[in-house]
Every structure is written in structure tokens, then in C-alpha cells.
Amino acid sequence: MNVFRDAVAKLISDETGIPREEAERHISIPPSQDLGDFAFPCFSLSKKLRMAPDRIAVDLKSKISPGRFFEKVEAHGPYLNFFMNRAWMAGKVVDAVMVEGKDYGSLKSKGTVLVEHTSINPNASPHVGRARNSIIGDSIVRLLRFHGYKVDAHFFVNDIGKQIALLVLGCRGRKLAFKDMLSEYIRINSELEADPGIERDVFALLKKLEDGDKEVRKEFRQVVEMCVKGQSGILYELGIRFDCFDYESDYLFSRKTGEVLGRLESSGKVFVDAEGRKVLNLEGFNLDMKSPVLVLTRADGTSLYGLRDLAYTVDKLSKGRNIVVLGEDHKLYFRQLSAALSLLGFPAPEAVHYSFVLLASGKMSTRSGNVVLLEDFMSQALEKAEAEIRGRKKARFSKQLARSIGYGALKYHIIKVSPEKNVTFDWDHALSFEGESAPYIQYAHARIAGIISKAGHSKKGKVDYSLLKTSVEHELVKLLADFPDVAEKAALQLRPHLIANYAQSLADCFNRFYHECPVISDDHDLSTARLVLVSAARQVLETSLNLLGIEAVRKM
RNA sequence: GGACCUGUAGCCUAGCCUGGAUAAGGCGACAGCCUUCUAAGCUGUAAAUCCGGGGUUCGAAUCCCCGCAGGUCCA
Numbered sequence: 001m002n003v004f005r006d007a008v009a010k011l012i013s014d015e016t017g018i019p020r021e022e023a024e025r026h027i028s029i030p031p032s033q034d035l036g037d038f039a040f041p042c043f044s045l046s047k048k049l050r051m052a053p054d055r056i057a058v059d060l061k062s063k064i065s066p067g068r069f070f071e072k073v074e075a076h077g078p079y080l081n082f083f084m085n086r087a088w089m090a091g092k093v094v095d096a097v098m099v100e101g102k103d104y105g106s107l108k109s110k111g112t113v114l115v116e117h118t119s120i121n122p123n124a125s126p127h128v129g130r131a132r133n134s135i136i137g138d139s140i141v142r143l144l145r146f147h148g149y150k151v152d153a154h155f156f157v158n159d160i161g162k163q164i165a166l167l168v169l170g171c172r173g174r175k176l177a178f179k180d181m182l183s184e185y186i187r188i189n190s191e192l193e194a195d196p197g198i199e200r201d202v203f204a205l206l207k208k209l210e211d212g213d214k215e216v217r218k219e220f221r222q223v224v225e226m227c228v229k230g231q232s233g234i235l236y237e238l239g240i241r242f243d244c245f246d247y248e249s250d251y252l253f254s255r256k257t258g259e260v261l262g263r264l265e266s267s268g269k270v271f272v273d274a275e276g277r278k279v280l281n282l283e284g285f286n287l288d289m290k291s292p293v294l295v296l297t298r299a300d301g302t303s304l305y306g307l308r309d310l311a312y313t314v315d316k317l318s319k320g321r322n323i324v325v326l327g328e329d330h331k332l333y334f335r336q337l338s339a340a341l342s343l344l345g346f347p348a349p350e351a352v353h354y355s356f357v358l359l360a361s362g363k364m365s366t367r368s369g370n371v372v373l374l375e376d377f378m379s380q381a382l383e384k385a386e387a388e389i390r391g392r393k394k395a396r397f398s399k400q401l402a403r404s405i406g407y408g409a410l411k412y413h414i415i416k417v418s419p420e421k422n423v424t425f426d427w428d429h430a431l432s433f434e435g436e437s438a439p440y441i442q443y444a445h446a447r448i449a450g451i452i453s454k455a456g457h458s459k460k461g462k463v464d465y466s467l468l469k470t471s472v473e474h475e476l477v478k479l480l481a482d483f484p485d486v487a488e489k490a491a492l493q494l495r496p497h498l499i500a501n502y503a504q505s506l507a508d509c510f511n512r513f514y515h516e517c518p519v520i521s522d523d524h525d526l527s528t529a530r531l532v533l534v535s536a537a538r539q540v541l542e543t544s545l546n547l548l549g550i551e552a553v554r555k556m
Numbered sequence: 557g558g559a560c561c562u563g564u565a566g567c568c569u570a571g572c573c574u575g576g577a578u579a580a581g582g583c584g585a586c587a588g589c590c591u592u593c594u595a596a597g598c599u600g601u602a603a604a605u606c607c608g609g610g611g612u613u614c615g616a617a618u619c620c621c622c623g624c625a626g627g628u629c630c631a
Contacts (some may be wrong), residue, residue, distance in 0.1 A: 025574065026576085028576065028577090031577055031578070031579095032577090032578095035577080039576090041576050041577085041615095043576070043614060043615070044576095053614085076577080077577070078577085078614095079576085079577065275631095288558065288559040288560080288629090288630070289558085289559085289629085289630045290557095290630060292630095295631075327628085328560080328561065328627080328628050328629080329629065330628095330629090331559095331561085331628075331629065332559080332560080332628090332630065333629085353561085355561070355562075355627065355628075356627070356628080358627080363627090388596070392596085393594080395594090405596090416569080416570090417568085417569065417570090418570085420561055420562070421561085421569085422561090422562065422626080422628095423569095424568090426568090428583085429567090429568065429583075432582090433596050434582085434583080434597090435581085435582040435583060435596095436568090436569075436570095436581070436583085437596085439596050440582095440596065440597085442596085443596050443597070444597090446594070446596095447593075447594055447597085448593095450593065450594060451593050451594095455593080493573085497570090501569095501570060504570095504581080504582090505570095505581085508581080511597060512598075512599095514593080514594095514597080515589095515597075515599085516598090518592080518593065520593050521593090555594085556594080556596075
């Protein structure tokens with residue numbers, strides 16, 4: 001809720017008698033600031049009042065007299081345009097940012113949220129498509145923490161599926177490290193393709209595992225641990241951390257899967273299909289599948305992913321609010337899971353789905369080796385960042401600075417587009433440090449930091465906001481005023497790309513300001529006013545970047 | 557065959573939920589701006605059948621219906 005918008009809505013509501021919410025809904029932003037800060041289009045009133053919208057606008061204008069918070073109202077065709085009192089607005093907004101600091105825009109909510117993201121199979125080095133999950137998930141974690149929630153980030157480790165069994169089989173009798181896993185994974189999969197007989201060995205191995213064979217369990221754990229360590233190490237380097245790694249096998253061995261299966265069976269919806277598998281009947285859930293079921297076990301009695309995930313999700317849900325980040329390929333599966341959960345008396349978690357990252361050469365697939373590895377993307381980004389930093393005068397190279405910039409660019413590239421959109425990965429775009437990129441935003445932040453440190457920390461005395469007269473200064477104020485709305489919406493809709501877009505426009509606005517308005521000057525009062533304004537902008541840029549998991553650097 | 561998502565200048569995207577004034581950015585192209593707070597920047601120019609067709613509405617990129625194309629799923 002934007003207080004300024006709200007004030008305008010109240011005014012219109014008082015004057016016309018339409019409900020405040022309705023007025024609020026209609027209020028728009030004029031295409032150019034010269035036309036005002038807010039507008040009320042009068043079309044909707046024209047039927048009720050039996051008057052042309054232009055006349056209504058003129059009429060309303062004559063009835064409304066300027067007040068403390070706006071300077072003038074103008075009728076512009078069918079629009080009633082409001083011009084805010086710039087000094088008053090600037091004071092309100094900038095003071096709020098300076099007083100609240102890092103918390104400016106936070107809802108200061110209470111509560112606990114469990115976010116599960118990434119949860120990739122523990123097999124090999126992740127590719128950039130998978131990284132989309134991690135980056136979106138991590139940003140959601142940050143966003144919710146910012147708003148005051150206690151958030152636990154969880155990673156569900158699929159340590160018991162067919163793919164991992166295949167990998168265990170491939171690793172047998174050899175000393176392999178994490179870096180060897182990708183080629184091993186590709187090798188064993190192509191071997192399987194050539195000799196489908198291997199599948200029998202895989203299932204036999206899984207059966208042994210589920211029956212509790214100690215040796216086999218140890219064997220699995222060794223491979224899984226190595227992979228989880230390798231994968232989480234890469235994500236850790238990127239600044240993506242988890243609070244919990246939850247192992248599928250724990251749910252199996254603690255008999256929780258058995259418990260859930262039992263509860264489902266007592267609902268009378270479980271039957272044994274023609275292949276001898278236990279299957280959950282999901283008719284009546286509108287699932288748009290040929291046979292609406294969720295397969296729970298194999299014919300040999302071993303569990304399938306759906307059953308283990310169900311046990312896991314029940315466990316998660318008992319801890320409170322749940323969010324899970326999933327690829328678009330899991331959309332239907334997630335609806336199946338939700339249906340099964342409702343049979344168990346649980347609400348579905350909130351799901352965030354994202355589409356795949358494609359390559360010009362086609363789809364990414366670990367199994368076929370057609371991938372861009374996250375690791376490679378990271379090292380390319382670091383290399384480029386290092387080269388850029390070394391070519392500059394102001395910045396001194398450090399590994400940390402290169403990380404901030406390189407990884408920032410990487411994350412921003414992925415998070416800035418809406419999750420439902422497919423993206424085609426290409427190196428030139430991905431490694432761009434100009435335009436719509438993290439370095440662009442970081443650069444704006446660094447410039448402000450430079451100004452602040454050059455000006456010294458003297459922000460003494462009262463600030464005369466009426467000195468901020470230029471159009472771009474007013475724009476900057478309005479953008480800062482928007483931040484709480486953006487941060488709220490991004491959290492409510494679980495859409496971090498809104499923050500990315502916002503940060504870009506704030507940086508953009510600041511850069512225009514920077515070229516137009518010198519902050520440090522002989523005019524002490526103007527200097528002070530501008531200094532507070534840019535300090536507020538710096539704070540909001542930093543907050544925005546942090547919400548995306550990107551560092552706000554002070555020199556670059 | 558069915559379901560969901562996407563289609564906006566040469567290229568990448570925002571806007572779509574909540575309809576409103578000349579459709580907003582970035583890359584690329586072209587023309588400019590560094591003895592003044594960081595040129596990873598700024599200013600300007602050219603560039604768009606908002607996938608196509610219907611409909612609803614005073615008004616549609618935005619809502620509804622029918623197509624087309626791409627992605628995903630229907631063990």
C-alpha cells in the first residue's frame with residue numbers, strides 16, 4: 001500500500017462517492033511525469049453521471065483544492081491528473097528509508113516458512129538449467145527472511161532412485177572423484193542403452209538397498225555423499241546455502257513411507273495394477289491424464305519417488321507453511337502429489353514453477369552431455385570480472401570483488417526473466433556486464449558509495465527537501481517510494497524477478513540523476529539534500545541486490 | 557489426441573494478474589558526450605501487423621473464444 005496513491009484514492013472517493021478500493025484500482029501513472037504523478041481516468045464515471053469524461057475531469061478539478069500533499073490538479077482530456085507536493089513527498093520517503101535502513105520495505109511479518117529448492121539428483125555437476133531452480137529458490141528464501149519470516153532452506157536428496165543406483169553400479173570397484181561423475185554418469189547411461197539387461201542389476205541393487213543390506217547401503221552413501229558435497233560446494237561458492245539436507249532413504253528406513261502407504265490404503269483408494277504395482281487412484285481430481293493415478297511402489301515392493309516424496313512432504317507440512325521450487329516438467333506430478341496430500345488431509349505446498357534453459361543446439365540434458373555446466377559458467381564469469389577489474393583505475397583487484405561481480409552477473413542473468421519463460425543460453429548475453437545486468441546496478445551503487453565517502457559523513461542539520469527541484473530527482477523519490485510495494489508483491493507472488501526489474505530501473509534513474517545533478521558542490525544546502533537522497537537510493541539498491549543474492553560493492 | 561506455459565523492433569526481455577494517454581528497457585546499428593562526484597556510464601536517431609482471426613468494452617499487448625508456432629507433461 002502506497003501511502004501517496006492511497007491519499008489520492010481517498011480524495012477521489014470523497015469527491016465522487018465511489019468506494020475507495022475502486023478509486024484506488026483505477027488510479028494510474030501518467031505516461032510522462034510532466035502530466036502529473038497520478039491520474040484518475042474518468043471514463044468509468046461517465047455512465048453513472050451521464051456526462052462526458054472530459055467534463056467530469058474538469059468538474060472534479062474545480063471541486064478539489066490543493067492540499068498539503070499535492071500541489072495542483074489538472075484536467076487533461078478525460079484524465080484528472082495529480083501533481084504531488086515534491087518536497088513533502090521527498091521528505092516522507094527519504095526519511096523513511098534513512099530511519100528504517102535495511103528494513104525499509106520489510107513487512108516485518110512473523111512466522112516460519114520452509115522452502116525446498118534445488119533438490120537435484122546427486123549424480124554430477126549441475127548445469128545452468130538446474131541453477132535456475134537454486135537461484136530462484138535462494139532469492140525467495142532471502143525475500144521471505146527480509147520480510148521477517150524465519151525461513152529454513154531444504155534440499156531433498158534423492159539417494160535411492162534408479163539413476164543413483166545406476167551410478168553406484170558404474171562406480172563399483174573404482175576410485176572416482178566428484179569431477180569424474182559427469183562422464184561416468186554419461187558412460188553408464190549409454191551402456192544401459194546398449195545393454196538393457198543392466199536394468200535388472202539396477203533393480204536388484206535397489207531391492208537389496210531397501211531390504212537393508214548394510215554393504216549396499218554403505219556403497220550408496222559413499223557415492224551420494226561425494227555428489228552432495230560436490231554439488232553443494234558449487235552452490236556454496238555462489239552464496240547459496242541450505243539449512244537442511246533431507247535424505248529420501250531416511251524416510252524409507254524410518255518406515256515413514258510405510259506409514260503413509262498404510263494411511264492411503266485405509267482410504268480404500270490404493271489398488272494393485274496389472275503390473276503388480278501399488279497405485280493410488282486419483283479419479284475425481286481433474287488431473288488431465290489418461291489414467292489418473294500415482295504409482296507408489298514397484299512390483300517387487302520397492303518404493304517409488306512419489307511415495308517417498310509424499311512421506312517427506314507430509315513431514316515438511318507438519319512444520320508449517322511450505323514452498324517448493326520445481327521445474328515445469330513437474331507441474332502435473334505436483335498436482336498428483338497435491339491430490340494425494342488432500343487424501344491424507346494436508347494442504348498442498350505453494351509451488352513455484354520455472355521453465356527450462358535451452359541451448360541453441362537443443363535441450364540441455366546431463367545424460368546426453370549436452371550441457372553448460374554451472375561451474376563453467378562461474379569460472380567464465382570470474383575470468384571476465386577479473387579482466388574488467390584489472391582494466392580499471394578505481395578498483396583494486398581482489399578475488400572477492402571478482403566473485404561479487406562475476407557471480408552477480410550470472411545470477412542476475414538468470415533471475416531477471418520471469419520464471420515461466422524459456423531462456424536460450426548464450427555466452428555473449430550471459431556474460432554481459434552492461435545494460436540490464438548486475439554490474440550495471442552494482443556500478444550505480446558503487447558510484448553512490450564513492451560520492452558518500454568523498455563527501456564525508458556530515459549529514460548535519462535539517463534537510464531542505466524543497467531544493468530537490470529537478471524532474472529526475474522527483475523520479476528518484478517516487479521510485480524509492482515504490483520499493484515497499486515491489487518487495488511486498490514479489491514476496492506475495494513469489495516472483496523475485498520483480499526485484500531484479502525494479503533494481504534495474506532504480507539504477508537507471510540514479511545514473512541519469514548522476515549525469516544531471518552534481519551532489520558535491522559549494523551550495524551546502526543543496527548538497528546536503530542530494531546527499532541524503534542518494535544515501536537513500538544506495539540503501540534501497542543494496543537491499544534489492546541482497547534480495548537477489550548479489551553483493552552491493554562499494555568500489556569497482 | 558488431451559492439459560499447462562510461452563509468442564512484444566534484427567536479437568533478448570518488461571508490461572498481461574488488477575484493461576486507460578504517443579507500447580517501456582537492454583543488446584546490436586548509427587551520431588554525439590570524459591581537465592568537473594567512477595564512461596561497467598549518459599544523450600540522441602533509426603527500428604514493433606504486441607503470433608493470426610473473431611468477440612466483450614467508450615477503450616484490448618492486457619479479458620473471452622478459435623487457430624498457428626515453440627516448450628513441458630500425460631510410465
